[in-house]
Amino acid sequence: MENKIQHSDVYAIALHHRFQWEEAQQSYVILFPEGMVKLHGGAGEVIKRLDAKATVAEVVADLKATFPDAEGIEADIIGMFELALEKAWIRKI
């Protein structure tokens, strides 16, 4: 599938999906009809920033600023966008 992520793209959580922090699991989750996904810390940080306003570039910049010690995270972030789009957890605005 062609899932090219552009820096100027804007994303939000997919319709009928809910993203929330789960205290008992100590992780972010995405909930949707028929299933749920527990997200690793990094993945949760990406999805958390998708507010239908921020561009991919802004999300990357914000994550870099928040986690200054993490090296080369841009590729991971873009990878997360690609995965989330492929799984239809997020939608392009």
Next chain:
Amino acid sequence: MTQTSLGESVVQKVVQAQNNGVAANVTHTQPLWLLAEITYRCPLHCAFCYNPTDYDKHTHNELSTEQWIQVLRDARKLGAIQLGISGGEPLLRDDIEDIVIEAKKLGYYSNLITSGVGLTEKRIQAFKDGGLDHIQLSMHDITEEINNFITNTKTFELKKKVAAMIKNHGYPMVLNVVIHRYNIGHIKEILEMAEALGADYVELANTQYYGWSLVNRNQLMPLKEQIDEAEKITNEFRKKAGNKMKIFFVVPDYFGNRPKKCMNGWGEVFMIVTANGDVLPCHSARVLPNMVFPNVRDSGLEYSWKDSPAFNKYRGDSWMKGPCVTCPEKANDLAGCRCQAFLLTGDAESADPVCSLSPNHHLIEKAIEDSKNPVLASQPIIFRTDKNSKKYASGESTERVEEFHALP
């Protein structure tokens, strides 16, 4: 209820929720899914219903609204996030609105699993306002004739109306279709109907044989060739429909060589609370011998999940015997379904007979042969009715259940 998402297909989608069957009662699992089988009363009489054949026993002692709300709170504390409200037909209770409101307050993602009977504009609006997240509707066929036959009710037109109502209220449309001999030839048409109704998710759930469907196994089981064909049609449709409508095809375990990882592992992900308050690791667990299941009237959910002997009994793999105990594949399926093993073989710790490595696999082969036997297959369906259930519960009838090691 129908054999839904509550079964395997959903479970496979729980990412990282399993522990691969390591250490038994030290697994620190959390019940991610709370399934409230809120009533066993139902206006439909589906031939394939997996509710226990003696469900009638549990229709006179249902938990109160307050007790359900306490269940919701306690399960949430243990980590439950997904809530399935099913039955029977949950809409026969008039407190689903209150339960939905509480679920929303607690942060559950809540699902109402319904036949559609009893869903009115007023109620669906109340559910929407209360924060219900989605409604899963069971559909049976594209033909009125088969819908009405298999459910033993005239519900065909109603279901179409309810589907439209669900859509109009901005809910995702989730359709569940149980597949059996009578509708397996209509897969393409069923999928087209789903698309026309604007379905977002369609679950084609091949009948699994528990409860009433086990009693009616010879009447319901399709041929292997029909299943292969249905899967092929589904795959083609999926390619065409793309991501817009997600289609799940739940394969029937009888025709595979390996069992399903039942409930994604005993006491790993699912916690079921039944109409009368029993706490179970799987819907049909009450068929198992020498087990005492906790009940919310006597003990808390934390005890039930973490410490009750019933929930710990088949956790992990330390309880297994041959051929499973030394099997390199045991982490894949955890030896399959305990209820199926006991119902069919009389030994709850044996390998699920669906497995070709099981010494009892011939039982499955025989069941498949029997279903092709015209004499057996032409016996009438025993529908899920209160009358039939009373007969099984009282022992007045043992019709077509003698060969099983417990009342299905």
